[in-house]
Amino acid sequence: EVQLLESGGGLVQPGGSLRLSCAASGFTFRHFAMSWVRQAPGKGLEWVATISGSDGRIYYTDSVKGRFTIFRDNSEDTVYLQMSSLRAEDTAVYFCAKRGDPNHCSGPTCYFDYWGQGTLLTVSS
Amino acid sequence: DIQMTQSPSSLSASVGDRVTITCRASQDINNYLAWVQQKPGKGPKSLIYAASTLQSGVPSRFSGSGSGTDFTLTISSLQPEDFATYYCQQYHSHPQTFGRGTKVEI
Numbered sequence: 001e002v003q004l005l006e007s008g009g010g011l012v013q014p015g016g017s018l019r020l021s022c023a024a025s026g027f028t029f030r031h032f033a034m035s036w037v038r039q040a041p042g043k044g045l046e047w048v049a050t051i052s053g054s055d056g057r058i059y060y061t062d063s064v065k066g067r068f069t070i071f072r073d074n075s076e077d078t079v080y081l082q083m084s085s086l087r088a089e090d091t092a093v094y095f096c097a098k099r100g101d102p103n104h105c106s107g108p109t110c111y112f113d114y115w116g117q118g119t120l121l122t123v124s125s
Numbered sequence: 126d127i128q129m130t131q132s133p134s135s136l137s138a139s140v141g142d143r144v145t146i147t148c149r150a151s152q153d154i155n156n157y158l159a160w161v162q163q164k165p166g167k168g169p170k171s172l173i174y175a176a177s178t179l180q181s182g183v184p185s186r187f188s189g190s191g192s193g194t195d196f197t198l199t200i201s202s203l204q205p206e207d208f209a210t211y212y213c214q215q216y217h218s219h220p221q222t223f224g225r226g227t228k229v230e231i
């Protein structure tokens with residue numbers, strides 16, 4: 001059974017930093033790209049970042065470029081999101097998501113076949 | 126970026142009803158369209174990908190159709206566990222984008 005378990009959320013002051021983690025199990029982690037998707041309170045879903053399985057390709061949404069870094073440890077089956085220069089508008093639940101069947105993807109973009117339960121980041125003074 | 130427009134934004138229905146949600150893309154996305162279900166306080170759950178392919182384990186009362194710019198999610202007979210918010214997602218072009226959601230209420 002695929003499981004994705006996020007952790008690391010919390011309350012951070014504007015301009016601060018935080019690292020989120022997502023521990024994966026139930027599949028061959030290094031074979032799949034992983035993403036972070038966020039949801040601001042009462043709002044819809046917004047893709048944030050994606051990292052490929054093992055060849056280092058990384059993509060970000062424009063609003064987090066230069067502030068967020070996605071990376072992974074395939075020996076620990078964990079993907080991370082290092083966030084810095086945090087802003088109030090980064091406040092959201094952050095979900096970890098596994099990329100779907102590569103045969104049905106389109107280049108760097110794909111659907112997500114499994115999602116975690118999310119971890120809440122609040123940026124406030 | 127490709128804009129995804131869902132309608133309606135919310136709907137009220139009863140158990141046993143047939144429910145249809147539509148999603149329109151701002152440009153042709155072929156069949157690179159997914160649907161996810163989200164219940165309050167939970168992470169999303171994948172329902173459909175490639176516009177009409179049911180994710181493993183998803184009940185057959187869910188179905189998807191469409192291609193190009195216009196897509197539909199249909200629940201043939203609404204069950205109590207189906208009351209949730211549904212989002213469409215295009216993955217034809219970077220960045221992948223989501224619709225604003227359709228809340229299905231009792």
